[in-house]
Amino acid sequence: MNNPIFCDLGKLLGRVLMSLMFITAGWNKIGGYEGTQAYMESAGVPGILLPLVILVELGGGLAILLGFFTRWSALALALFCLASAFLFHYVPGDQGQMISFMKNITIAGGFFILACAGAGKLSLDHRLRGK
Numbered sequence: 001m002n003n004p005i006f007c008d009l010g011k012l013l014g015r016v017l018m019s020l021m022f023i024t025a026g027w028n029k030i031g032g033y034e035g036t037q038a039y040m041e042s043a044g045v046p047g048i049l050l051p052l053v054i055l056v057e058l059g060g061g062l063a064i065l066l067g068f069f070t071r072w073s074a075l076a077l078a079l080f081c082l083a084s085a086f087l088f089h090y091v092p093g094d095q096g097q098m099i100s101f102m103k104n105i106t107i108a109g110g111f112f113i114l115a116c117a118g119a120g121k122l123s124l125d126h127r128l129r130g131k
Contacts, residue, residue: 004121009122011114011118011119014110015064015065015114015119015123018110019061020061021061021107022057022060022061022064023058023061023062025057025061026053026057027058029050029053029054029058030054030058040053053080056076056077056080059073060073060076060080064077064114066123066124067122067123067124067125069125070125071115071116072115074111074114074115075112078112081105081107081108081111082104084104085105085108088100089104
């Protein structure tokens with residue numbers, strides 16, 4: 001599809017849909033801080049990293065939603081998805097965990113595409129560039 005309006009609307013819709021999960025997850029980690037920290041530690045990830053996780057999920061999700069520093073935010077979230085896939089979901093004997101693993105890998109792919117394509121005209125990035 002080479003229709004610029006359709007592509008910009010598609011990028012906006014994609015950003016909204018991709019950001020919702022991360023905004024919600026980051027926000028929920030604030031409310032369930034101790035439980036999330038314990039879960040991370042049970043997987044061998046230092047609980048002291050939880051503020052960084054919240055920043056990436058909530059901050060990155062909001063940045064993607066608004067189209068603000070989109071390329072860098074998408075890259076950060078892609079790498080976050082890959083890390084969490086391997087750290088928390090790569091359990092070949094557990095079909096449920098492997099579905100979550102593949103979900104994270106797939107989302108990372110979408111973020112890599114967004115990092116290359118940019119946010120489009122319906123974004124703060126576009127407005128701040130003055131175009």
